Amino acid sequence: MKTKKRIGILTSGGDCPGLNAIIRAVVKYATLRGWEVYGIPRGTDGFIDFVHGKLNIEELKLHPHGYDLPGVLQGLDVLQFMSGSVLGSLSRGNPQEDQVTQDIIKGYEALELDALIAIGGDGSLDIIYDLAKKGNWNLVVIPKTIDNDVAFTERSVGFDTARNTVTQALYDLTFTAASHERIMVVQVMGRDAGHLSLHAGIAGGADCILIPELTPQLTEDTLVGMCEYIAQLRKDRRKFALIVIAEGVKGLNAEKDPYIAETLADLLKEKSHQLCSTGGDRYCGLNQIDTRATVLGHLQRCGVPSSFDRILATVFAIKALDLIGEECYNRLVIWQNGSVESKSLEQIMPMIKWCHQEKTCPAPVDPEDFMVRTALSLGIYLGESHYHPHTSNYPYTPLASTITNE
């Protein structure tokens, strides 16, 4: 077993807070072990640039405390506090062209790497796994994404910070919503998964949370259900409401809608006015309802990484290097039951690839998840599949009674 190793590291796919904390921990621990770390810029594109002589090896070598600050701040290890990725990232899709694939593989070989740490989400995992197979790489993958939808890990780096960001945004919006007695519709990221919306919606005091797992698309029933729910809130003296909608929820026509919050805000306004004038007494509370939409967008991928994300980033980094030290390759580092573990890529990739082919989210919110039950138990409207104002009593409590301490 070779004791001195040469490790490559790259970030791939959409960025998120905590990437730099992973890189920083990898460099620190590897250096302590006497290993070398090479940072591959812009995902796998860095390999191509290296092969084409656009980068030299010394430029790629990473050193602890290598990011000089002026004056007394020199030596300050700022990397763990910064979001983004110092290496840059790439989310270009599959390198289908054969020449591109060949160049990437040549880059790994030219750098004489013993192993590569790839930091990515499901999409990157899929692509880099194929490259690793073709190039016979020793790969370890660290999961990251604010969507928290990498399969087989309970947490991905970036999710916790994004959850805090969305929670804070909901808190902030509460006061303008209350001042104008408005219905605020907030669009939250999570391409196909509702984890971020569900968690932040609960923490941020949302009244309604629509996620693709429970509300795949808006329907007439969803709109009527929400209007009924809002009418009831108003009767209970809450004149404003916060509605969280995950970007993966489709419109009335079952199509993806990049402005789904705006669409929902307009539809709700229209429907509430219509019900108010024709629907009878129980809708009178909806009189002159006003709605506004906010798209939180890429702010959700920014911000100082939370302490949990920095810890997760760090333990994932250490685990990845330990695996490499044991020459235990082709693993996904995961977070499970409060601890760091790893899974064989060989075992998990067929399922992940199948999900991609079928355009199915590999780790959606489980409708039986405790967080779903928690939201329901608070009386949060989760769409027509869970809340039927026409047939049940408000507040919705049946599931709450099933929650035990066992």
Ligand code: F6P
């Ligand atoms: O997958 C992470 C994510 O932030 C999604 O939540 C979002 O839909 C997407 O990336 C946006 O990506 P882009 O960087 O292409 O705008």
